[in-house]
Amino acid sequence: MYPRLIVDLDKVFCNVKQVVDLCGTFGISVCGVTKAVCGDPRIVQAFVDGGVASLGDSRLDHILRYKHLKLPKVLIRAPQIQDAARVVENVDVSVNTEIEAMKALEDACSRLGVRRHGVMLMVDLGDLREGIIERREFEEAVRFIESSKHLFLYGVGANLNCLSFILPDERKMDDLLSFVRLAGESVSVADLVVSGGNSSNINLMRSGSMPSGVNSLRLGESLLFGRERAGYDYLPGTHNDAFVLQAVIVELKEKPSVPWGTSGVDSYGQVHSYEDRGARRRALLAFGHQDIDTGVLWPINESLRIIDSSSDYTVVDVTDSGERYRVGDVIEFRCGYHAVARAFASPYIDVIFANSFCL
Known part of the structure; x- marks a missing residue:
């Protein structure tokens, strides 16, 4: 199919x-984030075999797919109060920023006989997604945790680098460590996991600028694709083609490169513009936005060019390929993070697992 x-x-393992x-x-150490692959057990096993220290996901249903594994399992999206019972029953640790949510977790532990549940307190260093900003609020949260049973x-x-795309730097990591020192008045700092962020932190680490107190990163994109997220570069010794989309040509015709008629807006309210390159040979492929994120696909044949996509189709310019494509032929694409995330969640794309000897 x-x-x-x-x-x-x-x-992936490599x-x-x-x-x-x-x-x-x-x-x-590395917390391997499994959300892009919906917690697929085969890829999770590659994470484990590759040496991750823990496993994390934003969705409980994904974690349930590998609940049997012994590594610590971390819910990396702040829990909903309504899910408190499921959280303490199925994960070892959850990220938190609100005392009301932590009260629900504590109550659920008491009610269900769960002895211990770990809390990772998240602080906001400027990206304005989740996290505590005020020191006083952070200290109050630490005191609540310490007083709980x-x-x-x-x-x-x-x-960082997820909502407002603020990049990590040495100063921000120092700010993170200042919160850790506040917690140290109540707990042993040496025993804490200090999670500096995600694949955006890798270049900071490689440059030697990561403060020594940061001892963990939550990584997904770099593990799956070998790509760090600050400069969007591939890391030496990694493979950028562990995930390949194959799609079929359903129409192949020479057409003008510029549409004719009055232009309207697309589904996002944007007006498209097109470069006049004359008549071009265009392959119509049977996939679109409903199937996968077409914005992070790259043809393996680099002479091909993705022109545009609709919900059901993707158009590729094959004029300069040097190949005699026909209707029914398959074109392959390297995938980026969001393409894989949507593909694994899509009922319209078959996922096929292969193995090749990896040096």
Whole structure:
């Protein structure tokens, strides 16, 4: 069936091991984030075999797919109060910013006989997504955790480059550590997981500018694709083609490169513009926005060019390919993070697992 996503498990493993070993040289452990692959057990096993210290996901249903594994499991999206019972029953740690939510977790532990549940307090360093800003509020949260019977402070974390795309730097990591020192008045700082962020932190780490107190990162994109997120560069020794989309040509015709008629807006209210390149040979492929995020796909044949996509189709210019494509032929694309995330969640794309010897 097409379209389909081919997953090379050996290449995923190689990426994980390369990145985990790199982080290890800087004294940083890795929480492997599994949300892009919906917690698929085969890829999770590659994470485990590659040496991650813990596993994290934003969705409980994904974590349930590998609940049997012994590694600590972290819910990396702040829990809804209504989900408190499911959270304490199924994960070891959850990220939190609100005392009301932590009260619900404590009550659920008491009610269900769950002895302990870890809390990672998140602080906001400027990206304005989740996190506590005020020191007084942070200290109040730490005191609540310390006074509770079942909760314990597992760590302190921050997230950057996700909502407002503020990049991590040495000063922001120092700010994170200042919160950790506040917690140290009540707990042993040496025992805390200090989670500096995500794949955006890798370049900071590689440059030697990551403060030594940061001892953990939550990584997904770099493990799956070998790509750090600050400069959007691939890391040495990793594979950028562990996930390949295959799609079928359903129409192949020479057409003008500029539409004719009065232009309207697209579904997002945007007006499109097109470069006049004369008549071009255009392949119409049977996938679109409803199937996958077409904005982060790159043809493996680099002479091809994605022109545009609708909900059901993607148009590719094959004029300069040097190949004699026909209707029914398959075109392959390397996938980015959001393409894979949507493909794994899509009922319209088959996911096929393959293995190839990886040096």
